[in-house]
Amino acid sequence: MAGSLGRLFRGFQSFTSLPATRAQLSHPPAFFSSRTMVTLPSFLSSKPRDFSLPNSSWGPEMLRLYELYNSQCEVETEGGEKQEGSWQRLPSYNRSLKFATGGVYLSKIIQSKARLFTRNIREQGAAFEYVLFNNKEEQRCVGIFQAGHLLEGPPGHVHGGAIATMIDTVTGTHATILSGPVMTANLNINYRSPIPLGSTVLIESSLDTKEGRKTFISCKVTSTDSSKLHTESTALFLSINVSHLLRGG
C-alpha cells in the first residue's frame, strides 16, 4: 500500500515534467490519451473532473490571468512548431486516490468518503476557485484564486483560515513538485491587508532553499496587478516516507 501511495506522488511529479501541449492542458480527456498513458505511471485511469479549468463562475480577472499563464504553456517556434512553454498548468481533482490504480482498495482502508478540502463544494464559485501554474526553470509556482461567498471571515472579506488554506495548497503543491512526498511542518503567515470577498488574487510561491529533507518556500498573496500586498508567508516542508501517512504520523 505504501508503494501505491509512493507511485501517486511520483506520478504527480512526473506529470509536471511531461511535455504538455495546449490541447492537453485545455481538454482533460486528452491528458489520458493512449500516448500519455504510456508515459504516465498509470496512476490515473478514468476521466475525473479537472477543477482547475475555467467554469461559468470565473470572473473576468480570473479568466484574464488564466489565459495569460495558459498562453505561456505552449509556444510556437519560428518554424511554426509547437513546443512546451515556460509554464505548466497543474490539473486538480477532488480525490486523487479514487483514480489511482488500486484506488478503491486504498480508499476503503484510508477513508472512503475523503475528499480534498478545497475541491468538495459543489456550487461553482461558492468557495475556492483556483488554478495553479508551475514554472520548473524558475522554481516558481503561481496560484490564481477567486474567493467565493462561503469563505467570509470579517464582513465582506476572506477568512484568514481560507487564505492560509490556499497558501498551504500552493506552497504544498510546489514543495511536492520540488521534493516529492512532503508534509507542512511550519507555516508562518503575516496578514497585511484584507482580501475582498469575490475578488481574484495572485498567490506566488518560490523556492528559498532545500536542505536535506527540508524544503523552505516563500509565498506572497497580492492583488492581480501586484500593487497591493495582502499576505506574506514562509513555509517549511519535510520530506516524508509515505508510510508516515499510513501510520498516522
Ligand SMILES: CCCCCCCCCCCCCCCC(=O)SCCNC(=O)CCNC(=O)[C@H](O)C(C)(C)COP(=O)(O)OP(=O)(O)OC[C@H]1O[C@@H](n2cnc3c(N)ncnc32)[C@H](O)[C@@H]1OP(=O)(O)O
Ligand atoms: C496524492 C497524489 C499527489 C498529491 C499531490 C498534491 C495534490 C494535492 C495538493 C494539495 C496540497 C495541500 C498541501 C497540504 C499539506 C498539509 O497540509 S500537510 C498537513 C499539516 N501538516 C501535518 O499534519 C504535519 C504534522 N507533523 C508531522 O507529521 C511531523 O512533525 C513531520 C512534519 C513529518 C516531521 O516529523 P519527522 O519526520 O519525525 O521530523 P523530525 O525528526 O521531528 O524533524 C526533522 C527536522 O525538521 C525540523 N523540524 C520538524 N518540525 C519542524 C517545525 N515545525 N519547524 C521547524 N523545524 C522543524 C527538526 O528540527 C529537524 O531538524 P534537524 O535536527 O534535522 O536539523
